[in-house]
Amino acid sequence: MSQRKRVSTSQSSSQNKRPASLSLTATNDDDDSMFTLPSTSQVLKGLENLTEEQVYQKTAEVLQYFLVRDQKKIPIRRADIMKHVVKDYRNIYPEIIKRTARTLDQVFGLKLVEIDTKNHTYILINKLEEPEGMTSSSGPANLKSGLLFVVLGLIFMKGGFVRENLIWNLLKKLHVDIGQKHNDFGDVKKLITEEFVRQRYLEYVKIPHTEPVEHEFCWGQRADVEVSKVKILELMAQLHKDRPESWSQQYKEAHSALSTSSQATSSSQR
Amino acid sequence: MSQQMDNSHRKFLQSMMTNGIVDEQRAAMLYQQCCDTYKTKCLPDKLNDFIDTINSKLQPLFMQIRKGWSEEDGQQHYALVNVAETDISRMSSDYADYELVLFRKTIELIVVSETGQASSTDILNSTDTMTTKKLKKSETEHLLNRLVRDKWLTEKRGEYSLSTRCVIEMEPYIRTMYQEQLKMCHICHNIAFQCQICENPTCCIKIHNPCVARYFKNKSEPRCPACDDFWPHEIPEIHQPLSQSK
Numbered sequence: 001m002s003q004r005k006r007v008s009t010s011q012s013s014s015q016n017k018r019p020a021s022l023s024l025t026a027t028n029d030d031d032d033s034m035f036t037l038p039s040t041s042q043v044l045k046g047l048e049n050l051t052e053e054q055v056y057q058k059t060a061e062v063l064q065y066f067l068v069r070d071q072k073k074i075p076i077r078r079a080d081i082m083k084h085v086v087k088d089y090r091n092i093y094p095e096i097i098k099r100t101a102r103t104l105d106q107v108f109g110l111k112l113v114e115i116d117t118k119n120h121t122y123i124l125i126n127k128l129e130e131p132e133g134m135t136s137s138s139g140p141a142n143l144k145s146g147l148l149f150v151v152l153g154l155i156f157m158k159g160g161f162v163r164e165n166l167i168w169n170l171l172k173k174l175h176v177d178i179g180q181k182h183n184d185f186g187d188v189k190k191l192i193t194e195e196f197v198r199q200r201y202l203e204y205v206k207i208p209h210t211e212p213v214e215h216e217f218c219w220g221q222r223a224d225v226e227v228s229k230v231k232i233l234e235l236m237a238q239l240h241k242d243r244p245e246s247w248s249q250q251y252k253e254a255h256s257a258l259s260t261s262s263q264a265t266s267s268s269q270r
Numbered sequence: 271m272s273q274q275m276d277n278s279h280r281k282f283l284q285s286m287m288t289n290g291i292v293d294e295q296r297a298a299m300l301y302q303q304c305c306d307t308y309k310t311k312c313l314p315d316k317l318n319d320f321i322d323t324i325n326s327k328l329q330p331l332f333m334q335i336r337k338g339w340s341e342e343d344g345q346q347h348y349a350l351v352n353v354a355e356t357d358i359s360r361m362s363s364d365y366a367d368y369e370l371v372l373f374r375k376t377i378e379l380i381v382v383s384e385t386g387q388a389s390s391t392d393i394l395n396s397t398d399t400m401t402t403k404k405l406k407k408s409e410t411e412h413l414l415n416r417l418v419r420d421k422w423l424t425e426k427r428g429e430y431s432l433s434t435r436c437v438i439e440m441e442p443y444i445r446t447m448y449q450e451q452l453k454m455c456h457i458c459h460n461i462a463f464q465c466q467i468c469e470n471p472t473c474c475i476k477i478h479n480p481c482v483a484r485y486f487k488n489k490s491e492p493r494c495p496a497c498d499d500f501w502p503h504e505i506p507e508i509h510q511p512l513s514q515s516k
Contacts, residue, residue, distance in 0.1 A: 060331045064352070067287065068364065107327045108287075109280035128281050 006219050038091050046091035051268035058089050059099045066100065066112070070124040073199040075222070078120035115200065115221040123200065143184045144191065148201055150174070151192060155202075155217055156252060163207070164215045167192070196220075201216045201227075278304040283324050283350075284334055290421050291349040291435040293340070311435045321348070321483070338438030340423075341386075341464050343509040344480025351439040364420070368403040369413050376414075376423070377440070380432055381448045386463030387429040390414065431464055456495060457481035468502040473497035483508045 036167075038046065047055065065085045069076045086093055102111040109128045115121055154170055155162045168178050168189075176182055178189040185191050193215075196202040200222035207214045230244075233254045237244040245251050276466050281304040285293070292300065298317055305312030330333055338352045365373065375396045379388035393414065397405045405413070415432065417423045422436045432440070441461060445452065455462040456475040465476040475496045477485065483506045486492040492501035 056330055063331055064333075071287075103331065107275060107280070107324075107331070108283060109277060128277055128284065207285070 010254060016093075034248075036095065040094075043092050043095050046089075047095060050089075050092070055092065055095070055099070058086070059096050059103070061085050062096055062100045063103055065109070066104065066122070066124060070110075073123075073222075074122050075121040075200055077114060077135055078122070113225055116226065147171075147176070147185060147191070147225075148196055149232065149235065151196070151202065152175055152218065152223055153236050155219060156229060157233050157236055157247065159249075161216050161218050164193075164204075164217060167217060273319075275323060275327055276308060276310060278310045279320065279324050281307060282320070283328075283335075286348070286350040291347055291433075291438070292350070293343075294346040297348045320323070336438055338434065338441075339458075339460060340434040341478055342434065343439065344478070345437065345509065347434050349435045351435075353442075364414075365416075368400070368405065370398060371400055372397060372410065373407060373417060373422070376417075376430065377432065377444065377446070380430070380463060381395040381444060382451050384467065385429075386465065387431045390428050390430065393430065400453070413495070429468065437461070437463065455481055459487055466501075468494045468497060468499065469502055470494065470497050470499040478505050480509060482506060489502040 062081060062085050065081060077248060082090060082093070086096065089096060099114075104110045104112050104124065105127070107124065110124045111127050113123055113125055115123050141253050145230065150171070151167060158166070171178065171188065173177060176185065176188055182188050192202065193204050197204050197220065200220040202220045202223065204215055204216050205218065207216055229250075233244045237246065244254075282300055285300050285304075289296075298314065301317050301320055302312055302314075304310075318337075325334055332353050333347055334351055334353050338347050338349060339345070339346050372393070376388055376393050379392055379396060380386060390411070394407060394410055397410055414423065414425070418425050418430075421433050422434045423430045425431075431472050437444075444461070453462045453465065453476045454460070455465060455478045457477050457483050460478075462476045462478050467476050468475045473494060473496050475494065477495075482503070485495065486501065486505045487508060492505060493499065494501050
């Protein structure tokens with residue numbers, strides 16, 4: 001039963017996500033701006049002219065494109081999907097993306113999320129949480145996510161924005177010095193300010209009117225959808241040997257985020 | 271009758287996507303872990319059925335978890351492969367066209383070689399004949415490193431050979447392209463890249479190293495199974511998988 005529910009979520013969310021005035025808002029200089037999303041009747045007409053096999057084939061190609069791109073955790077732009085894979089099938093794009101989302105969900109346990117509805121970028125989120133004791137990937141990826149969690153945690157506890165010096169100082173206390181090459185992370189500063197930023201876990205923003213220029217960090221779009229604030233708070237509480245409720249502000253935010261996201265899901269199911 | 275996928279299947283598939291290829295022991299372990307995690311029934315002799323269920327859903331997507339055999343250690347492996355075309359299509363999103371040209375050249379060098387290997391010098395020299403973009407030496411070396419990192423090639427002391435995953439995934443491609451030049455193992459009748467060759471010029475049969483190890487085990491004087499000439503090569507040890515040698 002839960003299976004069916006999940007399917008309907010991914011189906012309807014991929015439909016709901018699209019604003020109607022899409023062609024007006026997109027002002028990129030690539031060919032995405034030229035793309036007007038076909039209407040339902042256009043899609044139906046397009047499907048009539050294609051065999052089911054052709055649609056399957058194209059869906060499989062789009063799906064593979066997502067999987068390959070996602071390995072690097074870089075957000076996937078709709079313009080790139082169009083240019084590299086969809087090509088002549090743009091008239092049935094909504095149908096293809098709907099089927100892709102459904103298969104990603106049913107077969108791979110991945111959820112397709114549009115993180116930026118203006119520039120149309122997607123990421124894949126793992127719906128199967130890494131269960132405890134599952135040591136399938138204890139490689140460098142996991143160490144990196146440990147570091148990421150620390151940084152996200154600090155930002156969250158400090159109210160959403162943190163100057164970079166504060167992060168570097170904290171990491172130094174944890175024996176991760178940005179001045180030195182780290183055994184597991186290599187160039188730590190590059191990892192945090194470039195890789196995590198590119199993957200949209202973090203945002204690295206210039207603070208206006210600073211001389212010399214200073215930067216601050218906040219959560220990126222991927223972190224917003226993929227990382228649970230409740231979990232982060234629990235982790236931080238554990239480190240302080242305290243209860244999560246002791247940070248009333250953060251506790252409120254973590255749990256309100258939880259309820260709005262579940263509301264969003266339930267409303268899109270209607 | 272194909273079974274429905276549940277989260278244990280999905281988790282297994284995710285692990286296959288991360289790893290690309292796993293040996294038999296690791297596959298069995300992953301199967302166990304996935305079933306434990308999602309409280310589903312795990313029958314140790316049903317790994318293949320479990321994988322068949324996943325494959326039934328992967329088939330329309332032109333993907334497959336394929337069983338194959340490693341030339342290096344003689345072990346069964348499972349690799350997640352693309353079956354869309356017999357070409358190197360999946361790599362096209364990770365590698366530029368001219369890089370794939372060089373990869374094809376490398377495959378060719380390896381296939382036609384006696385040893386199943388191509389030296390970095392040979393690969394570097396082959397770039398001169400490329401009609402597409404001319405690659406600099408440093409670019410070629412960088413590309414070879416990437417191909418090793420992405421588990422398409424393996425490298426030992428400057429010699430490159432096809433990885434187990436590459437052989438499993440590319441076998442249809444290699445069979446179509448190099449039908450004439452392909453060598454078959456006299457013992458297991460699979461394609462042989464890295465192997466020993468009978469030195470009798472009228473015989474020249476090939477045997478995989480792990481097959482050599484098994485075939486000549488307990489034989490006092492190794493003789494070619496085809497022409498009965500003396501087998502002059504060093505007989506390798508039988509590879510012991512870690513989990514069985516405990």
